[in-house]
Amino acid sequence: MIVVIDGPSGSGKSSTAREVAARSGFYFLDSGAFYRCFTFAHQRDGSDTDRFMEKLSGYRVGGRFENGEFRISLDGEDVTREIRDSRVTSGVSRIAEITAVRARVNELLREVAMSNDVIADGRDLGTAVFPDADLKFFMVADLETRTQRRIKQLEEMGLSGDPGEIRNNLEYRDRIDSGREADPLRQAEDAILIDTSELEFEQQVDLILAKIKEIKNRR
């Protein structure tokens, strides 16, 4: 079974998906982490885009689930924490615009989904990566709510962030993610819209769990 949650940065997709996974036995698949991982590789190798493109198929990127956490590695090294760095966050939308990078990430995502019950979060999962997903959600929230959430998320990881900078970065990424030619951020026609600005975290988790149950009962 494949459940997808798409939406802009900071709308609550990944924390919701993570909790749903913990409660349903699904495998949580963080598609943004794959784009971040390739961005980290680009920066690690000197931010030389030509060289990066030449090496693209040679990078070994692996996602795995460990003690309830999604972890990602690059060439055998765990980079789960490094990919949350503000430098990666600032650069990721530009790397995610590259069609060949998107094709590589999609391949990796579909591989994982082939053998697991998966709940995945991203931007184009319902429209491009998993158009036949069993359930699709599109999660939105206003900019201020999203900024505060990002700050909290960073704090939980022992990192800090300037609110103005985070707000600008969210707006910037919204613009690039929605405006790019290759599979932009878009709500799939058959996706259920959830505005999390006014919802309690538990409510959005329960809503998705209820829909999953509904589908399972129908089978």
Ligand code: DC
């Ligand atoms: O969810 P996130 O903030 O970790 O995502 C990082 C970036 O990756 C985001 O700015 C856009 C890109 N992305 C994408 O283009 N398509 C996806 N399915 C997931 C993420």
